[in-house]
Amino acid sequence: MFNKILVFLVGCYLPHIMALSKEEMKDLAQQLHNTCVTQTGVSEDLIKAVNNDGTFSDDENFKCYTKCIMQESGIMDDEGLVDVEAAVAMLPEEYKDFEAIIRDCGTKKGSTACENAWLTQKCYSQHPRYHLV
Numbered sequence: 001m002f003n004k005i006l007v008f009l010v011g012c013y014l015p016h017i018m019a020l021s022k023e024e025m026k027d028l029a030q031q032l033h034n035t036c037v038t039q040t041g042v043s044e045d046l047i048k049a050v051n052n053d054g055t056f057s058d059d060e061n062f063k064c065y066t067k068c069i070m071q072e073s074g075i076m077d078d079e080g081l082v083d084v085e086a087a088v089a090m091l092p093e094e095y096k097d098f099e100a101i102i103r104d105c106g107t108k109k110g111s112t113a114c115e116n117a118w119l120t121q122k123c124y125s126q127h128p129r130y131h132l133v
Contacts, residue, residue: 014092025094027116028037030073031068032073033047033068033069033121035068035072036065036068036069036072037065039064039065039068040061040062040063040064040065040068041061041114042061042062042064042065043059043061043062044057046061046062046065047062050125052125056121056122056125060114061117062118063112063114063115063118064114064117066114066117066118066121067080067114067116067117067118069112069116069117070082070117070121071117074086074090075087075090075116076113077113079082079113079116080107080112080113080114080115080117081107081116082102082105082106082107082116082120084102084103084106084107087102088102095126098124098127101123101124101127101129102124103119104123104127104129105120105123105124105127107120107122108122108123
């Protein structure tokens, strides 16, 4: 689940990324993951829990990992606000079905920028349309 979103976010990373193959996008997603794990110290087990069963840990490192992924992908600013128009404009063609989800979720607001990212990511993953794309 989170992997699907990570690849989507990498697809938003830079406009030229759309020319990358799926394998290159996966490699870039792995690099982005490694960078954000290093920066935040998040446990791989928490990330695996999202991938395996959709469990979003309330762990602060996990929340900041989510923020790191979104910021490095170019769709979130330092205050934790999603630039919806930029995210939608940079969607690769194969992810255009995510537009409604991005627009519906906008930026979910928490008490910190990391929590904003975490709540927004949860919104994406739990959106009723998510499992249809």
